[in-house]
Structure formats: C-alpha cells, structure tokens
Amino acid sequence: MDLSIVIPLYNEEESLPELSEWITRVMNENNFSYEVIMVDDGSTDNSWDVIERISANNPNFKGIKFQRNYGKSAALNEGFKAAKGDVVITMDADMQDSPDEIPELRRMIREDNYDMVSGWKKKRFDNRLTKNLPSKIFNAAARSISHIPLHDFNCGLKAYRRKVVKSIEVYGEMHRNIPVLAKWAGFRKIGEKVVEHRPRKYGVTKFGWERFINGFLDLSTLTFVGRFSKRPMHFFGLYGTLFFLFGSLSSLFLIIEKLTHKEYGLTNKPLFYIALAVMIMGMQLFLAGFIAELIARNAADRNNYLIERKIGIN
Numbered sequence: 001m002d003l004s005i006v007i008p009l010y011n012e013e014e015s016l017p018e019l020s021e022w023i024t025r026v027m028n029e030n031n032f033s034y035e036v037i038m039v040d041d042g043s044t045d046n047s048w049d050v051i052e053r054i055s056a057n058n059p060n061f062k063g064i065k066f067q068r069n070y071g072k073s074a075a076l077n078e079g080f081k082a083a084k085g086d087v088v089i090t091m092d093a094d095m096q097d098s099p100d101e102i103p104e105l106r107r108m109i110r111e112d113n114y115d116m117v118s119g120w121k122k123k124r125f126d127n128r129l130t131k132n133l134p135s136k137i138f139n140a141a142a143r144s145i146s147h148i149p150l151h152d153f154n155c156g157l158k159a160y161r162r163k164v165v166k167s168i169e170v171y172g173e174m175h176r177n178i179p180v181l182a183k184w185a186g187f188r189k190i191g192e193k194v195v196e197h198r199p200r201k202y203g204v205t206k207f208g209w210e211r212f213i214n215g216f217l218d219l220s221t222l223t224f225v226g227r228f229s230k231r232p233m234h235f236f237g238l239y240g241t242l243f244f245l246f247g248s249l250s251s252l253f254l255i256i257e258k259l260t261h262k263e264y265g266l267t268n269k270p271l272f273y274i275a276l277a278v279m280i281m282g283m284q285l286f287l288a289g290f291i292a293e294l295i296a297r298n299a300a301d302r303n304n305y306l307i308e309r310k311i312g313i314n
C-alpha cells in the first residue's frame, strides 16, 4: 500500500463529506493504493455516523472511535498503530490542510529520502494575535532548543516514512513536538514543505492560546528526557555538587573571616545567607538526582533500543 492518511477529528461532521471527496479525487488522479484512517476522538456530534457512511461507500476509508475525548496526540497515536502504508500522511479534518499537497509530500519521502516532512503554513488564515504571533515565538524556541530547522512544528499536515511512526509514541500533547520525538528516535532527515493553508470553513477551533505554553513546557520535558532520562545523576548530580561546593567554600571563607576578625558579625553578611541557601539547594538537587536514578534503573524501557539492521543474528 502506497499511502496511509491519518485524520484525527473531534466534532467535524460538516467537513468530513467534502474532505473525503477531495482526498478520493487526489488518490484516484494519482493512482495511489491507499487507506484513510479517520480517528474520531470521542466526538459528541454526528461525526461517527458520517464516517460510517463514507466507509460504506468507499472501503478505503476506515474509522476508529474513542469512547471519549482523549486529545489529538492519542488520536494520532492510534492511527499510527493501525497504518499500513509505506508513507503515512497526517492531516487535520477541518479542511485547513489541502489534500493536493499529498503527492508532493509522498514524493519527498520516497525520492528525496526524507524520514519526515513537515508542512509549513507560511501564509496563515488564523487569528493574527492569538495564533500567529505566539506561534512564531514557540517555533523559534523549538528551533533553538531542538536544533531542527523547521518553521512550523505544530502543522497538522505531515508525511512520514512508515518506520518513523512505528518507532515513536505520541502521548499527552506531544503532537506539537513530533519532529523532536522523531529526532530522538534517530530519524535525522527532517524536511519542510510550504503548504497551502485555508480558513476554517465549518466548525470551531479546538485549541486556545494555552497551546503555546503547553507546547513549550512539553518541549523542555522532551529535551530533558531525551538527554538525561537514562542518566539523571549526570544533570542533578553535577549542579548539586557545584552548588554544594560553592556553599561550602563560602562558609569556610566566612568562618576564617570570623576567626581572624573577632569583632565582625557573621549573620549580617549577605554571603552567609547565600551560602546557606546554596548548600541546601545543592543537597536537594543531589537527592533529586539520586531518586531519579533509582527510578530510571527500574524503568521498563531502560534497555529498549531501536535496532536498524542486523547481520547473522536472528
């Protein structure tokens, strides 16, 4: 199968018929063998009935329905598990992403050898103040932290080599940071394509401005986890030791000073309080590292590596 198209959706009943017709048209024009996996993220409108109807007309359209709303990441993750195509495309259900981009995205994966290609909504049709500006800030932060040169991490329209989606787990709200997940899994060839973005025709947006704060916090988590989750002591231990050393040396200095200038008061010096605080913080950091280390030791995936190839070994 050439293509799996994964579409997470939550209350998008009006968009689905048009979207499915458009996708079908593009697939037929290009003679792709394909499947469309619509993941209904616990919609409370008639989305699921619409999916059943579409699927009855065209068996390439498949559906998964969650019992309740788990979020876009969960929906993508289920879609990824089910996907069978060589190239996996994700797109939003609200018709802000254009299916006409699919053939070129697929070509970039197959011929230009990208592991993953992310869409870039260069010209956006969203609210300027609540989305465009915060999005610029989030993307700049994401770029500088992850060293992945993308302009639009959170774009719903993306293409992946099948192996990539089978190697990553999208949990929580990590759908905004899938490029980072892919990079940590060892897929380094990440490309970008400017894609057409359209105004939302039906329904309403499901995300508010908090998305950028959450996205940034998730990014920090990912970066930290990626670097230190298997060796937390190398982070906490280092800073704990440095803090503690600085505190101890300052105390020593204060004691010597007190012994040599007897008239001098200890507790009216700022350094006294700084030394105290820093020593306590150092101990705390060290302890946090020690506990994290005990947890990492027991993590079920502590030795799960992604193996790319083997020779002579079953």
Ligand code: UDP
Binding pocket: 008, 009, 010, 011, 012, 041, 069, 070, 071, 072, 075, 091, 092, 093, 094, 096, 156, 204, 205, 206, 207
């Ligand atoms: N979505 C979802 N679960 C949710 C929220 C959103 O599956 O809990 C889907 C939604 O139906 C749409 C896509 O994720 O297909 C992107 O959402 P939306 O268009 O609201 O985001 P925006 O375009 O405003 O960034």
Ligand code: MG
Binding pocket: 092, 094, 096, 200, 205
């Ligand atoms: Mg949208």
